Amino acid sequence: MHEQIRIEKTPSGHPVVTCEGRQMSSFIDPHKEAIEWVDHYSSLLANRKAIIVLGVGSGYHIEALRSRFSGHVIVIEKLKPLVEHFQRTFKELNERVTVMSLSEALKRISEEGLPAPYAVVAFAPAIYLFKMEYQSVFDHLVGRTPEGLSHQFKLRGVGHYFCPDTLDLESPAESFRHFAREQALPLRWRNIFRAIGEVIK
Amino acid sequence: MRILLINFLRLGDILMMSPIVNALRRKYPGAQFHHLGFKEFSIAEEVMEQVDCWHYISRKELLHSCRDATDGLLSPADLIESKCRELTHFEFDLVISLSHTTFSSICAGLVQGKRTLGAYVDGDELKFSTSNFERINQHESLDRHHYLDWFRLGLEMTNEPVDWSFQRIKSPVGTDRRSSLTDGRRVYLIQTLSSDEKKAWSMERWLELFALIRRRDPFAEIKLLCAPFEREHLATLAEQADAELLSVGLKEAHSAIQKADFFITLDTSTKHLSNDSKCKVIELCLGSSDHRKQSIYRAGSVILTPRDECYPCSPRDFCPKVQRSCLKGIAPSDVISAIEFSEGKEKVSFSCGAFVTTSDQLWACEEITGRKGGEIERSESGKPTVESHSEA
Numbered sequence: 001m002h003e004q005i006r007i008e009k010t011p012s013g014h015p016v017v018t019c020e021g022r023q024m025s026s027f028i029d030p031h032k033e034a035i036e037w038v039d040h041y042s043s044l045l046a047n048r049k050a051i052i053v054l055g056v057g058s059g060y061h062i063e064a065l066r067s068r069f070s071g072h073v074i075v076i077e078k079l080k081p082l083v084e085h086f087q088r089t090f091k092e093l094n095e096r097v098t099v100m101s102l103s104e105a106l107k108r109i110s111e112e113g114l115p116a117p118y119a120v121v122a123f124a125p126a127i128y129l130f131k132m133e134y135q136s137v138f139d140h141l142v143g144r145t146p147e148g149l150s151h152q153f154k155l156r157g158v159g160h161y162f163c164p165d166t167l168d169l170e171s172p173a174e175s176f177r178h179f180a181r182e183q184a185l186p187l188r189w190r191n192i193f194r195a196i197g198e199v200i201k
Numbered sequence: 202m203r204i205l206l207i208n209f210l211r212l213g214d215i216l217m218m219s220p221i222v223n224a225l226r227r228k229y230p231g232a233q234f235h236h237l238g239f240k241e242f243s244i245a246e247e248v249m250e251q252v253d254c255w256h257y258i259s260r261k262e263l264l265h266s267c268r269d270a271t272d273g274l275l276s277p278a279d280l281i282e283s284k285c286r287e288l289t290h291f292e293f294d295l296v297i298s299l300s301h302t303t304f305s306s307i308c309a310g311l312v313q314g315k316r317t318l319g320a321y322v323d324g325d326e327l328k329f330s331t332s333n334f335e336r337i338n339q340h341e342s343l344d345r346h347h348y349l350d351w352f353r354l355g356l357e358m359t360n361e362p363v364d365w366s367f368q369r370i371k372s373p374v375g376t377d378r379r380s381s382l383t384d385g386r387r388v389y390l391i392q393t394l395s396s397d398e399k400k401a402w403s404m405e406r407w408l409e410l411f412a413l414i415r416r417r418d419p420f421a422e423i424k425l426l427c428a429p430f431e432r433e434h435l436a437t438l439a440e441q442a443d444a445e446l447l448s449v450g451l452k453e454a455h456s457a458i459q460k461a462d463f464f465i466t467l468d469t470s471t472k473h474l475s476n477d478s479k480c481k482v483i484e485l486c487l488g489s490s491d492h493r494k495q496s497i498y499r500a501g502s503v504i505l506t507p508r509d510e511c512y513p514c515s516p517r518d519f520c521p522k523v524q525r526s527c528l529k530g531i532a533p534s535d536v537i538s539a540i541e542f543s544e545g546k547e548k549v550s551f552s553c554g555a556f557v558t559t560s561d562q563l564w565a566c567e568e569i570t571g572r573k574g575g576e577i578e579r580s581e582s583g584k585p586t587v588e589s590h591s592e593a
Contacts, residue, residue, distance in 0.1 A: 121271055195303065
């Protein structure tokens with residue numbers, strides 16, 4: 001076990017994790033806290049084929065998400081001991097949750113593909129200590145940086161898209177209008193972006 | 202055989218296409234009917250029993266996904282792409298675009314049915330299944346036709362009867378036992394609220410109307426029809442008017458309309474349900490509600506409009522006046538005149554524009570200027586018309 005990682009017990013005997021002294025979940029009722037966390041993202045669960053969670057923490061939020069969401073659940077975690085703890089504690093989830101290490105996540109996703117549409121959610125207590133590293137993966141997965149956007153198009157089979165300097169990724173409406181005119185994109189995608197432009201104009 | 206109908210407009214526009222679905226059902230008996238639209242108007246499922254399977258894209262989610270940093274920038278595109286791909290797997294024999302918008306034309310192209318009717322995008326080209334749809338797109342026939350007739354003309358269905366039945370088996374409208382036949386009291390069902398503020402009438406005017414109705418019909422049963430979420434908003438008005446508040450879903454509203462003697466309504470989706478009834482309908486068209494494009498279809502209904510220069514206004518523009526002049530353009534006494542006209546009274550007068558629908562093969566109306574020997578005296582209305590589908 002990593003020297004900074006400690007496994008404690010709640011009053012009711014459930015294992016909970018601290019990392020460098022930071023609690024990864026409630027030490028009183030981690031189940032209740034996890035349900036509330038999933039409630040916060042409930043609007044995402046309806047039409048997504050996959051949810052990517054950054055940070056495994058004590059694992060209760062993954063368990064709660066799994067019970068509410070029928071699509072793919074992918075967890076990205078930097079600390080291997082936390083992954084091992086999760087796989088030991090939540091054995092029944094091992095086949096229903098894909099766990100990836102932070103260092104190999106982008107490579108694996110590029111190789112294996114990702115069911116779209118998906119959403120990326122960060123579990124704040126777990127990513128706090130390695131925020132910059134998680135931020136980089138998050139940006140790639142949501143495609144709101146030039147590199148991330150190219151990566152996103154690559155995942156959808158468009159290998160020759162290079163984000164122009166003039167594209168303002170802070171303004172989604174402008175981005176969609178740009179994509180609708182982007183000759184490098186397949187016609188099907190350009191039409192879809194044109195349709196989105198009609199909805200948000 | 203599988204048929205997909207695409208309609209990305211609002212609830213009223215979906216209900217308004219019911220005669221087309223019925224005509225298609227007659228033409229293709231045994232076919233499976235699917236419908237693709239915005240999730241926000243899924244309530245149409247309650248009454249449109251002609252459709253077998255409903256598919257949705259959530260407009261709210263699409264917009265949320267565009268601006269939410271948790272979602273990928275391409276997530277909204279994924280939402281549309283995955284839905285259209287899912288529908289492609291049904292291998293539709295026929296895809297029909299029933300809303301003449303860019304969004305529905307693109308989706309009609311993406312679904313890739315064996316044959317597509319209406320306007321649809323093929324590659325980067327906008328195509329039309331018939332020259333009638335092309336004429337609609339060039340605004341050639343917009344001035345002349347009701348929205349429903351655009352599509353009936355486009356789909357070459359004008360020889361088909363306009364069947365407004367919302368049930369798969371024709372509803373027994375003609376044999377409905379209405380309250381007037383059972384207890385002698387006439388039921389006035391009134392929809393006082395509109396989802397669009399510009400189409401609303403003031404509460405003072407409604408109260409004045411209720412008083413006038415009770416003066417001429419002391420035992421009148423006045424019922425205010427509203428959606429459950431509007432109940433609180435109308436509670437005071439109902440109490441002041443001593444009216445029953447009927448806050449119900451679409452199916453119950455349909456049933457209530459069929460049992461009423463009169464249905465007085467603004468430009469609402471429920472007015473399209475009243476086409477499938479025998480009750481007398483009086484529609485108040487205010488603001489952007491253009492009676493020539495989207496009013497009640499059934500023959501014999503009365504439409505009241507203000508005579509203001511600015512009527513009908515554009516749905517996208519804010520009214521620049523301190524108080525909308527069209528609010529006063531229709532007086533409560535005009536509604537009473539409309540009720541009397543519906544009852545067959547010989548001489549009626551209106552301070553506003555008043556029309557009676559005379560729809561047969563196509564929607565039509567004639568201005569009411571009085572009656573001479575039982576005939577409606579006709580006049581041509583000089584009102585300007587909007588140049589496009591105002592709410593697309």
